[in-house]
Amino acid sequence: MMVKKAFLFLFFVGFSIHAFAQSSAELKRRRDRITEELDKLNDEYSKISHDKRTSLKQLSLLKAQIDLREDKIKTANSEIKLLDHQISANSNNVRSLQSQLDQLKKEYATMVLFAFRNQSAYNKLMFIFAANDFNQAYKRLKYMQQFAQYRQRQAGYIEGTQKDLHVKIVALDHDKKEKHGILIDQEKEKEKLGKEKDNQAQVVTNLSKEEKRTKKAMAQQNRLLSQIKKSISSAIRREIAEARRKEEAAARIAAASAAAKAKAENKPVAEAKPVSKATEVLSATPESAKLSNDFLGNRGRLPWPVANGAIVGRFGINYIQGIKTDNTGIDIKTTEGAAVRAVFSGEVSKVQNLEGSYLVVIKHGTYFTAYVYLKSVSVSPGQKVSLKQTIGSAGIDPESGEPQVHFELWKNLVPQNPQGWIADN
Template structure:
């Protein structure tokens, strides 16, 4: 029973260690990915630092860097928590093994003392010959044999338990060293976060001196974006109206066909001198909603369902990048503006990819920058700020198919990405993978 208990404890220990190791690996990969994003943003900041004029991109980059630094510290905290759990589990296992080892040694010592007292072959023979009958003599011989075998097994158990104990102590020491390293890394990241926040304060101080120029830049950005958003909305509205007209035309053709069939049936009844069948009441044809119109065909309905089913799992529109401006209202000093999508800072010359299969609704260059709109049934994705475009209006695209190359805006290559349902804007971060 003690042996079974020991094996069960070791099994649980190995299982728990495997689960913790898997989590540690995931956290380590996440931390490394965050660090790569931070380093890329720092490169962009270093390039922009030589410029005397403060830009909105610089502010967004600093804010994104602070956010990523905080996320990295949170990941380190999770790693430390995992190590604390592992240390606790290994400490409990060590104590259990020490207890089991003590009991095994105690039992083994008792057997050694018994064997010492009965080490003489004459004593063993007397023990056997003192039996009442042959059956008891046979059992005593088997007992002596089994006792010898059990003593050897007990010695093996002690040796194996000692090895397991030494191994667990080594793992415990290694885990404690890893925790110390993580605590040092955490302290360094806190120092860097403090420097980032100081840099943020310095930038905001610089912003107050350039307030007038900065407000003009934001106003110019709003005007440019308004023109682009108007073109996007107009294209989507045209697609919605075309879908509704097509649905209405199909309903009209179906009604005309039904009326013609009823007229033919009435004429046949008249020719055959029998009562004409009662005319059916024409159904009330209502205008389809936007969702119904955009998913009227089986293909469009399938694309819509597929897009919606992949919420939170859609691939990014670029292979690598960082969200440096999020969805919604933004306020910088006294100025404010709204982003209907997200801005993703990526590498120069990065390929832009369709996040899902669909049909290209529009390719248009506005102020020298390419805009691509792709329909996925009732869902629509918008890719803005492309240097060149490799698809055309009306063409079909597959998931992750390259549709162009992102343009460099100022010091950074930034893709502006939107997700819409009809003409309603949605937060893209809720749709792309984490």
């Protein structure tokens, strides 16, 4: 019974170690990825921080740094909680293994004492010959043999438990050292976060001194974002209208055919199939439904629209100097002329010139992706594109003057946060 319990205990210990290793590795990869992104943003900020004229770009980069830094601290907290759980589990394992070892040693000592008292061949023979009959004598002989084998197994269990105990103690020590290292790193990150927030406050103060120029830049940025949003939504509405027109035309043909057949067979005309809702019409055909499902199935694994880059503008609503900005996508800093690629297979819905740079919208069933600030394009409306196919080259962000790509992802007429869809870079 003791052996069975020991086996089950070690099985669950091994399973929990495997699960911990997976979670711990995932968190470490996430922390390393955030560190890489922060390094890129730090380099970018260093390049523009020497500019005497404070810009919205500085504030945008600082905000991106602060968001990432807070994310890194949260990730470290998750790692620490996971390690605390593992340290607690390992401590319990050590106590349990020590208890089992003590019990095994106690049982072994009892057997050794019994064997010592009956170690002479004379005593063993007397024990066998004292049997009442042959069957009992045979059973006593088998008992002596089994007893010797059991002693050997117990010795093996003791040795194995001692090894397991040593492994758990080493693992416990490793977890404690790792936790200590993460805590030190976390304190450094908190210190950097504080400095970044101080820099942010200083930049906001400088921008306040140049209120007129700041508001003008903000107004220009909002106007461009509004124009981008309007262009994307108009392309989607046109696709919805076209899909509805095709479905209605097909329904009319089907209804006419059904009516003619019913008349010929002198039967009542069947009720026509209702036209799909606006939110469903784009996936009304089997091909578009499959494309939509495939796109959804790759959530969190879509490639970036550029091979190398760093996110410098995040999705959502922000307030700068009391002025609201609504970014329905993300801004990715890259190198000028970098290849911009489709994040999934689909069909080009729109190509438009926006104040000297290009916007490309690609349809993926009910989903749409948009690529902005392209200095050149290599696709045209109606063209089929494949995963990672080059659709153009990266241009310049008109506000910052830096090489950048603005990327958006919509489901029907609702913008989605692209960061929840693209893979870790």
